[in-house]
Amino acid sequence: MRFWPKKRVFLDYASITPLDKNVSTKMKQFEEALFANPSALYTGALEAKEAVIDSRRKIAEILDTTKDQIYFTSSGTESNNLSLLGVFNSFKSENFTPHFITTNIEHPSVLEVFKEIENRGGEVTYISVNEKGLVSARDILNSIKNNTVLVSVMYANNEIGTIQPISEIGRAIKEYRSKNMTEHSIPYFHTDASQAVLYLPLNTHSLGVDIMTIDGIKMYGPRGAGILFKKEFVKIQPIIFGGGQEKGLRSGTENVPAIVGLAKALEIAEDKKESESKRLTLIRDYAIDEILKNFPNSDLNGSKEKRLPNNINICFPACAGRPKIDAEFVVVALDVHGVSASYSSSCRTLKEDSSSYVVESLGAKDCRLSSLRFTLGRESTKADIDFLISCLKKVIK
Amino acid sequence: MRFWPKKRVFLDYASITPLDKNVSTKMKQFEEALFANPSALYTGALEAKEAVIDSRRKIAEILDTTKDQIYFTSSGTESNNLSLLGVFNSFKSENFTPHFITTNIEHPSVLEVFKEIENRGGEVTYISVNEKGLVSARDILNSIKNNTVLVSVMYANNEIGTIQPISEIGRAIKEYRSKNMTEHSIPYFHTDASQAVLYLPLNTHSLGVDIMTIDGIKMYGPRGAGILFKKEFVKIQPIIFGGGQEKGLRSGTENVPAIVGLAKALEIAEDKKESESKRLTLIRDYAIDEILKNFPNSDLNGSKEKRLPNNINICFPACAGRPKIDAEFVVVALDVHGVSASYSSSCRTLKEDSSSYVVESLGAKDCRLSSLRFTLGRESTKADIDFLISCLKKVIK
Numbered sequence: 001m002r003f004w005p006k007k008r009v010f011l012d013y014a015s016i017t018p019l020d021k022n023v024s025t026k027m028k029q030f031e032e033a034l035f036a037n038p039s040a041l042y043t044g045a046l047e048a049k050e051a052v053i054d055s056r057r058k059i060a061e062i063l064d065t066t067k068d069q070i071y072f073t074s075s076g077t078e079s080n081n082l083s084l085l086g087v088f089n090s091f092k093s094e095n096f097t098p099h100f101i102t103t104n105i106e107h108p109s110v111l112e113v114f115k116e117i118e119n120r121g122g123e124v125t126y127i128s129v130n131e132k133g134l135v136s137a138r139d140i141l142n143s144i145k146n147n148t149v150l151v152s153v154m155y156a157n158n159e160i161g162t163i164q165p166i167s168e169i170g171r172a173i174k175e176y177r178s179k180n181m182t183e184h185s186i187p188y189f190h191t192d193a194s195q196a197v198l199y200l201p202l203n204t205h206s207l208g209v210d211i212m213t214i215d216g217i218k219m220y221g222p223r224g225a226g227i228l229f230k231k232e233f234v235k236i237q238p239i240i241f242g243g244g245q246e247k248g249l250r251s252g253t254e255n256v257p258a259i260v261g262l263a264k265a266l267e268i269a270e271d272k273k274e275s276e277s278k279r280l281t282l283i284r285d286y287a288i289d290e291i292l293k294n295f296p297n298s299d300l301n302g303s304k305e306k307r308l309p310n311n312i313n314i315c316f317p318a319c320a321g322r323p324k325i326d327a328e329f330v331v332v333a334l335d336v337h338g339v340s341a342s343y344s345s346s347c348r349t350l351k352e353d354s355s356s357y358v359v360e361s362l363g364a365k366d367c368r369l370s371s372l373r374f375t376l377g378r379e380s381t382k383a384d385i386d387f388l389i390s391c392l393k394k395v396i397k
Numbered sequence: 398m399r400f401w402p403k404k405r406v407f408l409d410y411a412s413i414t415p416l417d418k419n420v421s422t423k424m425k426q427f428e429e430a431l432f433a434n435p436s437a438l439y440t441g442a443l444e445a446k447e448a449v450i451d452s453r454r455k456i457a458e459i460l461d462t463t464k465d466q467i468y469f470t471s472s473g474t475e476s477n478n479l480s481l482l483g484v485f486n487s488f489k490s491e492n493f494t495p496h497f498i499t500t501n502i503e504h505p506s507v508l509e510v511f512k513e514i515e516n517r518g519g520e521v522t523y524i525s526v527n528e529k530g531l532v533s534a535r536d537i538l539n540s541i542k543n544n545t546v547l548v549s550v551m552y553a554n555n556e557i558g559t560i561q562p563i564s565e566i567g568r569a570i571k572e573y574r575s576k577n578m579t580e581h582s583i584p585y586f587h588t589d590a591s592q593a594v595l596y597l598p599l600n601t602h603s604l605g606v607d608i609m610t611i612d613g614i615k616m617y618g619p620r621g622a623g624i625l626f627k628k629e630f631v632k633i634q635p636i637i638f639g640g641g642q643e644k645g646l647r648s649g650t651e652n653v654p655a656i657v658g659l660a661k662a663l664e665i666a667e668d669k670k671e672s673e674s675k676r677l678t679l680i681r682d683y684a685i686d687e688i689l690k691n692f693p694n695s696d697l698n699g700s701k702e703k704r705l706p707n708n709i710n711i712c713f714p715a716c717a718g719r720p721k722i723d724a725e726f727v728v729v730a731l732d733v734h735g736v737s738a739s740y741s742s743s744c745r746t747l748k749e750d751s752s753s754y755v756v757e758s759l760g761a762k763d764c765r766l767s768s769l770r771f772t773l774g775r776e777s778t779k780a781d782i783d784f785l786i787s788c789l790k791k792v793i794k
Contacts, residue, residue, distance in 0.1 A: 008440070015437055016650065019428040031416040031620065040412055040739055041725070042732035043405075074471030074621055077639040077649035109639030109648060116638050217650055223428065224471055224621050224652030239636055241513050242474040242506030251506060252474035253413065253614055255621030328438070335439035342437055 009384045010340045013310060013377030014158055014195060020220040023264045027222060027257035038254050039245070048256045055263035062270050063212070063229055064203045071246045072259050073226040076194040076215025077109040082228060082250065083190045083211045084113045084152060086236030088122050091149045091186075098149040099123040103135045103164075105358045106154050107192060123147070131363050133162035133302035137169045144176055148187040155196035155207075159344060159358040159373060160302030161311025163200065166191055170208020185210075185233050194218045198269050199277045199309050210234050214266070216258065220378070221265025225258035272378075280309040280376045287312045287374065287385040294389055295396065296320065301359050301371055310376040315359065315367035316396060324370040330395055331372070337391040342373045406781045407737045410707060410774030411555055411592060417617040420661045424619060424654035435651050436642070445653045452660035459667050460609070460626055461600045468643045469656050470623040473591040473612025474506040479625060479647065480587045480608045481510045481549060483633030485519050488546045488583075495546040496520040500532045500561075502755045503551050504589060520544070528760050530559035530699035534566045541573055545584040552593035552604075556741060556755040556770060557699030558708025560597065563588055567605020582607075582630050591615045595666050596674045596706050607631050611663070613655065617775070618662030622655035669775075677706040677773045684709050684771065684782040691786055692793065693717065698756050698768055707773035712756065712764035713793060721767040727792055728769070734788040739770045 030051060036044035038052050056067035063070070073079045084100070091098040102114060104126045114124045125143045129135050140151055151173060156163045173189045176182075189208060194215040196202075204212060211234055216225035230236060230249075242251030284307075291312070292298055297319035300312075316325040327343030334341050344356035360368040374388065427448060433441035435449050453464035460467070470476045481497070488495040499511060501523045511521045522540045526532050537548055548570060553560045570586045573579075586605060591612035593599075601609060608631055613622035627633060627646075639648030681704075688709070689695055694716035697709075713722040724740030731738050741753035757765040771785065 010441075012434070012437060012439070016432060016434040018432040021429070024425070024428060028421070031421060032418070035413060035415040036737075037409070037413040040409060040737070041728045042409070042737040044407075044737060074475070075649040075652075078471070078637055081637045081639070081648075107639070108641070112638040112641075112648065223650075224655050240475055240478045241509040242478070242504070244505070244509075251478075251509065252472040253620075255472075258621050331438050340433075340437070340439040340441060342439075 006338070007387065008338045008340065009387050010379065011374040011376065011384070011388065012340050012342050013380075014161075014218070014373065014375035015342060016217055017220045017377055019222065020265060020268055022268065023221055023261045026264045027261040030257040030260055036256075038256060039243070048254075051256060051260050052254055055259045058263040059227060059266055062202055062266055064205050065229060068247075069229055069231055071228040071230060071249055072254065072262070073228055073250055074224050074255075075226045076192065076213050076218065077226075079213035079215070079226040079228040080107070080109040080192055081113050082236060082239055083213065083230075084110065084117065084150070085239050086249075087150045087188060087234070088117050088120070089237040089239075090235040092120070092122065097121065097123055097147055099125070099145055099147040101125045101127065101140055101143050101148060101151045101187070103127050103129055103153055104361050105129050105133065105157055105159075106152065107158055107194070110152055110154070110192060129162075129361055132306070133157060133160045133358070133362055134306060135164050137165050137172045140169055141172045141176060144173075144187060150186070150188045150190055152190040152192070155191045155193040155200060156308050157302070157358060158195050159356060160313045160362075161195070161308035161375075162302040163196070163306045163308065166207050166209065174208055184235060188234050195308065197266070199273060199280075202270075204229060211236075214262075216262050216265060219265050219269045222258040222261035225255065225262050227262055227266075276378065277309045280380065283376055283380055283382055283385060284309055284312055286382055287388070288314070290385060290389050291392070294393065299367075301362060301364070301367060310380075312374040312376075313359070313371060315364060315371045317366050317370060322397065324366060325372075325396055327369055327372055333395040334391055337394060339388055339391050341388075342375075343371060344373070403735070404784065405735045405737070406784050407776065408771040408773065408781070408785065409737050409739050410777075411558075411615070411770065411772035412739060413614055414617045414774055416619065417662060417665055419665065420618055420658045423661045424658040427654040427657055433653075435653060436640070445651075448653060448657050449651055452656045455660040456624060456663055459599055459663055461602050462626060462628075465644075466626055466628055468625040468627060468646055469651065469659070470625055470647055471621050471652075472623045473589065473610050473615070474623075476610035476612070476623040476625040477504070477506045477589055478510050479633060479636055480610065480627075481507065481514065481547065482636050484547045484585060484631070485514050485517070486634040486636075487632040489517070489519065494518065494520055494544055496522070496542055496544040498522045498524065498537055498540050498545060498548045498584070500524050500526055500550055501758050502526050502530065502554055502556075503549065504555055504591070507549055507551070507589060526559075526758055529703070530554060530557050530755070530759055531703060532561055534562050534569045537566055538569045538573060541570075541584060547583070547585045547587055549587040549589070552588045552590040552597060553705050554699070554755060555592050556753060557710045557759075558592070558705035558772075559699045560593070560703045560705065563604045563606065571605055581632060585631050592705060594663070596670060596677075599667075601626060608633075611659075613659050613662060616662050616666045619655040619658035622652065622659050624659055624663075673775065674706045677777065680773055680777055680779055680782060681706055681709055683779055684785070685711070687782060687786050688789070691790065696761075696764075698759060698761070698764060707777075709771040709773075710756070710768060712761060712768045714763050714767060719794065721763060722769075722793055724767055724769055730792040731788055734791060736785055736788050739772075740768060741770070
């Protein structure tokens with residue numbers, strides 16, 4: 001039996017969110033009473049098919065688009081892979097080397113795909129963010145070349161919570177396309193909105209995006225379930241082949257419970273967006289202030305203004321005889337005291353070098369192994385922050 | 398509101414199975430109370446990680462292998478894609494054209510992948526089955542060439558339920574490999590066991606398979622969840638890139654509820670295998686006898702002996718003034734009477750030509766649009782068959 005402190009404060013909502021009870025109830029219907037393969041021809045199957053169509057419609061409404069531009073995948077990771085590899089495979093040929101533009105702080109499910117695209121002969125430009133963790137629309141525009149097929153910029157960062165100027169980039173790309181009258185409307189604009197979905201507007205028109213990734217697990221929705229928004233003109237080749245589901249873009253029996261769960265989770269997220277954003281911004285700012293006050297020399301990583309309401313990421317460098325913290329040690333020590341936190345992202349802890357390339361990109365090299373991430377969610381309260389501070393004081397001396 | 402007959406008999410278990418209640422209960426724990434990203438470093442995450450390891454161990458035990466040879470994917474379709482495309486990508490080079498051997502009655506999630514492999518420059522030999530729907534190990538062996546990297550033969554067919562001689566093929570391939578001392582132990586032997594999992598032995602040693610696909614949705618398990626068994630020496634390149642989960646073979650946050658659900662479903666399947674196989678064989682044979690008796694000239698598609706206990710697939714050709722049936726019409730008419738059945742497979746109804754290539758492969762061309770599939774499951778009874786026969790009599794005149 002592992003030691004489990006009485007009080008436990010979960011501060012890692014950017015890594016995973018629990019399944020909302022209302023989402024769970026909705027899903028259960030389609031796992032048991034209404035289970036059926038939507039591609040079959042009998043009554044239950046038609047109900048399942050209708051539930052899938054209805055979910056597509058509900059999601060489309062929130063994204064201000066039509067249901068035929070909504071596709072279902074098994075995760076945010078798969079949606080990102082399908083977007084990037086799918087566009088690469090559509091355009092690469094003996095006479096054409098597709099070029100991509102992205103930032104140096106994207107999630108591994110984007111950066112690792114770009115590495116693979118480079119291995120397969122594609123060309124990728126990585127734009128550096130500034131010391132606040134923000135990318136400039138001008139830098140992106142200046143990197144567009146004749147063979148640029150896609151620009152991928154995450155809506156909000158998973159480690160430091162910085163919000164990128166997506167609408168501005170979207171506008172710049174659209175202007176470039178119409179000025180240059182590019183064939184096939186390239187470059188396409190893709191954004192990974194997985195971290196943004198709970199807090200930021202998702203209107204795909206205003207954002208000016210052509211492809212968008214959303215992940216169920218980050219929005220109190222189903223695990224192993226992702227959404228891909230893709231405009232009709234965007235040419236994407238499938239990466240998984242078979243029965244031809246999702247209009248041939250993604251084969252495999254439709255996961256009906258997950259699909260209805262995604263729609264329900266997105267609807268709930270939309271309902272709570274404004275109030276939760278306001279509530280969490282206050283808690284976030286309280287936390288930042290308290291930490292900076294209690295730990296001299298500590299500093300916020302990334303912009304405070306262009307920041308998700310739920311993200312707190314702090315560097316604890318050496319100060320007054322105290323050495324800089326070892327983030328991995330502190331996360332484990334905080335766990336013993338009952339706080340679940342993280343350093344860099346969960347997806348990075350699998351790598352041998354689990355330091356934060358995101359924090360490093362801000363130019364503060366000393367912080368890449370000495371920063372902690374606390375991310376808030378629906379259960380978070382100001383009292384949680386007081387508890388966190390008291391634990392931090394015990395652990396960082 | 399759609400018309401829904403009072404009595405409903407579900408006879409399409411080969412297409413989809415409901416989620417077992419015990420599996421559902423187990424999954425729920427990891428969706429709510431024990432939710433956590435298993436790659437994180439705090440207590441809940443470690444519990445999640447342990448649950449994943451424990452599930453791997455339980456599944457490995459049933460397959461008579463070790464836990465490090467068990468991988469989790471989002472479906473049987475993805476497991477098949479990863480097996481075939483992954484091996485193709487590992488071996489293809491400027492100087493080497495990988496060659497594959499398969500049968501002409503595989504599931505679309507295998508046949509469509511082979512089409513894609515051919516598009517990408519690979520070579521595929523399709524072995525025809527005999528009039529009973531069975532492939533010969535000798536035919537496979539005779540097709541192996543120096544550049545053959547993989548043989549893929551499904552354990553049991555999804556449409557006609559025929560059971561292929563997997564152990565015999567496995568033995569023949571092993572003998573070929575040791576006689577020819579092939580590099581990298583090629584050709585590998587892959588089988589899609591998705592339809593076999595509830596009724597046939599899954600010991601990977603006795604079967605002599607190197608790679609095996611299992612699908613959650615076909616075994617009363619989680620939707621959007623698949624298992625891939627892969628021996629250590631098998632070289633497979635990932636098709637989805639990112640955080641490096643599943644030892645780099647399949648990125649994306651682990652779907653913990655689905656993973657514990659897969660282990661639980663497989664355990665239950667194993668427990669019920671013998672008794673359900675016996676029980677359903679009796680019902681199946683009763684159904685076949687009754688249909689053939691009541692519909693002169695009707696005929697069983699595929700071997701009766703080498704057949705899954707739950708599969709009934711019958712051709713209804715023209716007879717005594719009655720025209721041959723239109724399978725699509727009959728399925729819809731049966732639905733009105735309360736019976737859920739199918740013709741060809743659900744994955745085929747998405748294609749423009751939804752006739753059965755499996756039934757056609759048996760040499761009975763007249764049957765490809767005139768055959769019905771009834772597949773049994775845990776809720777099926779002899780009374781269901783009596784009801785089916787009474788409905789069939791009303792629909793086929």
